[in-house]
Amino acid sequence: MTRTTTELPPYRALLAVDIRDFSGTLGKDHARITDAVPTILRSAFQRCGLADAWAEKRFGFGTGDGYALGLPSAVLPFLLNPFLSALQEELLYRDEVDADPVPLRMRVSVHVGPVTDSGQGLLSEGSGTARIETHRLLDAAPVRELLNRSGPMTRVAAIVSARAYQDAVLSGYAADAPEHYVPAPVEVKKLVDTGYLRVPSPSGDLLRDGFLSRIADPAAAEDEARRGGEPDQPGDGPRNAYTFHGSGFVHGGTGDQYNRPDDLRP
Structure with missing residues (x-):
């Protein structure tokens, strides 16, 4: 088979979120929660002074019980600090205002890599291995366990790819202490890597036993x-x-x- 060299797609900062135990909520609430997710994300961006970053997102897609979006790669450090803490605060605030029957808790994955971005709003925008890896990280057992082993006050548990951690945290651009991140093995389908766990507000077993089982x-x-x-x-x-x-x-x-x-x- 003849191979043809092609241009590398642009690098994008990638963010994906998922609602914990979405299937455990009543069916009548699914549509409302699905519609609320991008609103919550937008409000969290605004809460921490990143309204312009939200407005500049290159693409965004609902996933039923979550949302995935791509932003200019320069935004990557801000997705870790201050966005994760702002999302935690926004979800707590939402309880006070909207009184959801079930408090919403989110898993978050952050990655960076080359994905398609034509600027034409195609359904295929954001395609590429990096996009797949972002969703694999979101499904990894270590980040799932963070919410299982924490109390209801912990609304956000994040996993950051090794590439994003290297580029944004170890570089100092995120102004976030590396000690706030815990390395964990990731084995989801074909993805075998190390992710970095971050919980803005740990509680429950996370405080007693640490982030890993x-x-x-x-x-x-x-x-x-x-x-x-x-x-x-x-x-x-x-x-x-x-x-x-x-x-x-x-x-x-x-x-x-x-x-x-x-x-x-x-």
Whole structure:
């Protein structure tokens, strides 16, 4: 098969959100919630002084229980700081004003990469591997678990791609401390990577156990037994270790410890 070199599409900052437990809400409320999502996002952009960024979005699509949009790549740092905190505040504020039967809680994924953008408003806008990866990140188990293991006051749980984390956080452009992000393995279909978890307002088990579920590390258990102690059991306490399957990285202890990319190397 003959291959033809083509131009690379423009790089776009990509944001996708999903409503937690949308299928658990009453069917009569689905349309109202679906219509509300872009309004909530727009209000969150306005809340943190990014109204112009929302107005300049290159494309935006509803996904039934969520929304995905692309913006100029220069906006990427702002999607992390201050937007994530503003979205948390907006969802809490919405409870006071609209009194939703079920408080809305959102998973968020942030990525950056080349996607189609003709400027003509085509249905195909935003197509490309980066767009697929954005949605794969949104479906990753670690970010889903953040909302499962937190209390109702935690309205936003985000996962940031390694590329976006490198470009916006480690570079300093987001003015957000790297220690606020926790690396986690991502294995969704063909995507195997490391994502970075960010929760603007953690609560519940996230405060007690950290952002990742406890998985007893067999090597740590054997070592404890050799030293005369009892092997660690899941949930026993600070001796438990996290095993990040798929990333080749093992972390002992608890809390939201940040590890530099160099620390992830074998």
